[in-house]
Amino acid sequence: MAEIKNAELVFIPIPGMGYFVPTIEMAKLLTDRDERLSITKFLNHHPIAPNKFVFHFVESHKDLVRDAVAKMVRDESIRLAGFVIDMFCTTMIDIANEFGVSSYVFNTTSAARLGLNFHMQSLSDEQNLDVSEYKNSDAELLVPTYINPVPGFLINTFLDLEAYALKSLSDDDKIPPVYPIGPILHVKAKNDDNKDSEEIMEFLDEQPVSSVVFLCFGSMGYFDGDQIKEIAIALEQCGHRFLWSLRKPHPKDSLEDPSEYENPEEVSPKGFLQRTAGFEKVIGWAPQVAILSHPSVGGFVSHCGWNSTLESVWCGVPIAAWSMYAEQHTNAFELVKDLGNCCGD
Incomplete structure (x- = not known):
């Protein structure tokens, strides 16, 4: 044989x-x-x-x-x-x-x-x-x-x-x-136990159910200084609890992922972090599946990358679409127009 x-x-x-x-x-x-x-x-x-x-x-x-x-x-x-x-x-x-x-x-x-x-x-x-x-x-x-x-x-x-x-x-x-063959998800990410993840989970644990808006725009998503300030103003004025994954632009003509700000105060409106303390948290890298799985998260402002879309659907969190580049625009179109399960930008 x-x-x-x-x-x-x-x-x-x-x-x-x-x-x-x-x-x-x-x-x-x-x-x-x-x-x-x-x-x-x-x-x-x-x-x-x-x-x-x-x-x-x-x-x-x-x-x-x-x-x-x-x-x-x-x-x-x-x-x-x-x-x-x-x-x-x-x-x-x-x-x-x-x-x-x-x-x-x-x-x-x-x-x-x-x-x-x-x-x-x-x-x-x-x-x-x-x-x-x-x-x-x-x-x-x-x-x-x-x-x-x-x-x-x-x-x-x-x-x-x-x-x-x-x-x-x-x-x-x-x-x-x-x-x-999907949804293929990195669901084990919720077991991440590094210090940043622990602080994020502790913040979410302190918030009421479905009260937090999570803003995250993918591994390559970032905004310039003026856009960051406008988003911050809108978040402060809306009065809702939020968790914001804020990334620094990658170097020009580089394929490196955006990095993290050492001090978010350098790009946010003066006093923003102090005025929103207690019901907001600005972070860099985000354990996205763990965050979306948390019961305190009630909404997701997303770039509509396909992985993020599947994770949000899997966790049952509504999406507010803010597509930025590549196929994200057509993903957002499908979600808003064809499937009707999120709101558009």
């Missing part, structure tokens, strides 16, 4: 917490289901400027990935089963093809956003339209959900949330199979 080899999946995420964390959580779910499955994750760094990121980052790592996988498959106890590739790393499909295995694209945004991507691509391929002409245009596009020869797309979503978008994708015979 031939020996059964362990199946090895190669995961290739893109740098960035919003992409990396759900990829890691999906890998954990898979390995928990079958002890014969193992996963190798390639962690790529980004020492290049943002304007070159999309064009050169993935290509610059292809040789490194190819060599590493070649070395791995020389181990006779390992059977290479396939590649799971982030949606921004699709040129890595070339490497999977060289090894004769399947590739699955992991889409870390919504099903509706994936449908929009396919629709814009079809306008270019089938109707020969220059889709860049729609930039800053008032034209209305009819998008089916709100072409790549791969076995399928894995989406961090679930049927009850995006039934319409998922049906639209499944009805299109030009699109490979789409597998909703």
Whole structure:
């Protein structure tokens, strides 16, 4: 009887917490289901400027990935089963093809956003339209959900949330199979016991149920000085309890995450922290799932990144949408217009 080899999946995420964390959580779910499955994750760094990121980052790592996988498959106890590739790393499909295995694209945004991507691509391929002409245009596009020869797309979503978008994708015979595998959440974050987390939890423990508005705009979200002052004024005047994750802008032409202010008083209105003491807390990094899970949190002002959206839905906290960049605008549109479960900015 031939020996059964362990199946090895190669995961290739893109740098960035919003992409990396759900990829890691999906890998954990898979390995928990079958002890014969193992996963190798390639962690790529980004020492290049943002304007070159999309064009050169993935290509610059292809040789490194190819060599590493070649070395791995020389181990006779390992059977290479396939590649799971982030949606921004699709040129890595070339490497999977060289090894004769399947590739699955992991889409870390919504099903509706994936449908929009396919629709814009079809306008270019089938109707020969220059889709860049729609930039800053008032034209209305009819998008089916709100072409790549791969076995399928894995989406961090679930049927009850995006039934319409998922049906639209499944009805299109030009699109490979789409597998909703979510919600994939980093729920164990609520067990974080560092000092900052303890102080945040102590503050929330002292507040009445559903009384705190939580403001957080993702790992890359930040505002300039004038915007910070206006938000602070609005928070003070509204009179509600709040917890505000305030981040400092990252250096210009850098892909580093925004950092924390050593002293929030330097960017807030004079006396703001003193006047709001007792019912507010300004923090830097936020243990988001733990905060959203806390009974004192009754609202979430969010940038509408997809991970944050899923976490808020999971915890049952209403969202006030303040989309900022990338797919957040279409996420907010879907939440406000299609699903009607949050208010817009």
